[in-house]
Amino acid sequence: MGLSSGASSDTQIEYWGSAVLSEDQTGFASVSRNQSAVPEQTVFRGHGVCLNPAGKESHSALMMARRPGSEGILFNLVTGQESGRFRALPERQFQGHACYSADGTEIYVTQTVFSPGSPDHGKGMISVRDADSFNQLREFESGDPEPHEVLLMPDGIHIVVANGGRYPGVDGRSNDATEMSSSLVLINSTTGAITERYTLDEPKASIRHLAISAQGSVVVALQVQRQAMNDSAPRPLAAVLTEKRHFDYLPAPENLWLGAHDYMGSVAVHAPTGIACMTTPKGNFAAFWHVTSKTLLGYFQMHDVCGVSVSTLHDCFVLSNSAGELRFIDPVSQQENTALRQSYPNLRFDNHLSQPVITLKG
């Protein structure tokens, strides 16, 4: 496991942000190797954490509330301190994820209409916010119910949205999977026009989490709604939209899907190798695919693993779990570099780790 060119772990510090739980509290934590975690309490359980690509010097990370939520909070990854927050507008519920525009001036937030009795109840929406004031600039439809993760495509123009596809119950928390309409859509972030829409042949596969390779392929983590199905046959839980716009499953033996218990929780791509890592806390493992060749490379077992990101300094994947552990995994060998292992026993990392931020020591 080598260092990327120009980077040195001797002179630089790498930070990741994550929603955390601790005893009965919820919060946000920024963690870095050989540093204490810097956790901050929040009044809600957080979920996705995204970075501003144009504002790396600010070291800010935006954590959205777990769905259905009403808040997003900006944190400084280095100090751990809050630097701003915003709330959902009336009759809207945040869905757990957001991303920034390429120039860092706008934030795209997944949300749904919450208006029981209204024909628009449950409609998937994208709220476009000013990144400084957090004011909503515009809003457009995501095309299907339950938009979850959203990422900016490499063209800087389109966003890709994972529409989970379930319709909401009246309580706003539960969802009905009897009828589903899950999709992967590309949306022009300026006009709101849905330019491409893709679906899978399994109607109960909920498209929820995304990662984008350097080549522009979108890797998709799925969750299958077994309670709405009549059989026990395992279903694939990973898919890829290739740069040539072919949308299909990633292959794996039946026992791997069985072991994942219908739940892939998070996904990341290691850009230099084009290897995707997908986690399943219900199966206690992470699985690795070479995206371009659609080849399963192997798996790494880790209890309750869900968060996955990359380490730029150490050129590898980083996995987190509910026991407060961080493990650093070589993408090619799928072996852990145990010398880098970290443990924060007072924290339970929630679903997602942010991309890393690197600062100079001192």
Next chain:
Amino acid sequence: MNKPKTLLHRFRSDSVHGEKRLRNTATILLAVLLTACGGERKNDPLILTDDTLNTALTRIIDQTVIPSVEAFSRDADALVVATSDFCSGPDTDGLEQVQSAWEKSTTSWYRILPFLFGPPDDNLLTPGYLFIDSLRQRGNDYTSTVRAEINESASGSESLNDAYFDRLSFTKTGLLALEVALFEDASESTSDSDIVAGFIAEPRRCDYLKGLSNLQADYANKFHQGWVSDYQNSGEAYRERFLRGATDDGSAPLTLLLTSAQEHLNYLKQRTVADQAGQISGISWSLMQASIEATEAIVEGDESTVVTLASLMLAAQEESALLSVRDNFERAYEAINDASNLDFYTAAGLLDGNFKREIPDGLAVELGINFSDGD
């Protein structure tokens, strides 16, 4: 722009590695007294601590898990011997003996099923347990697959050597394949004389039977050796690795044990195992009995055990939680006695809940975040 608000409370960041917060908050004295046993001093009050939990865990492994794995290995070997004896001159007496040996090894297996981690489950993609118990994968009944394979091999010409059996998929091996081979003939007659006649008429049936029993014994011995001698060529027994917390996925040992038992109970219910296992031999309820007894031993130990999960739940003043667990085990036994499938699955479901909630909560053990669907 919204201004930063006053920060709420900070988490403690002075974490102490290895400290179990919840457990420490639950170090409650109890009214149970120890008898001299395993190094504890007589009349010491039993309290819920990491040490006492480890003591209970060690005893579960040494008094329940490893003896069960050893028994299955021994019984699988006995089946090999009985098969060889039977095939040296097939008759009804010999058939009954080999059927009895199969029943014994199958019952032993059902005592292992609640502990499906470590050596039987050492490979995510092709775990060894599948080659013993194809039903365990997801409740699929491969009886027709097995029947076709046995009948084809009996009338075929391919050499039934080790290589042949090594190539077989898990859907054609293990307890089910042996049951079909031993308890019915090619026309699915379960008459002993018909079965024996089939072995005499087609001697390759015996070759097939011997191959299957040898394969099963190989796995059984491998599981046993993994537990007590050498796990995955590490030079270390899985027992030692498990008890020092070096599990494959880093799960805490007690978490792994409780999760395994919980998944087993969920399997019994979700896959309606009482309706599927041991159907041709007619020993389904014996298997359910063995399985529930082994699961209960996790909580209660045996008669000689003092430091058990049950006594530690009492130590933590979790009497009502333990009462719920005990009531549900009783319910399971009653369902088995009554041969009531519906009541049995209800009891298994309730016990599944106990292993998810009452038992870990009563012992202040965290199983994980319980990541929710949709997150």
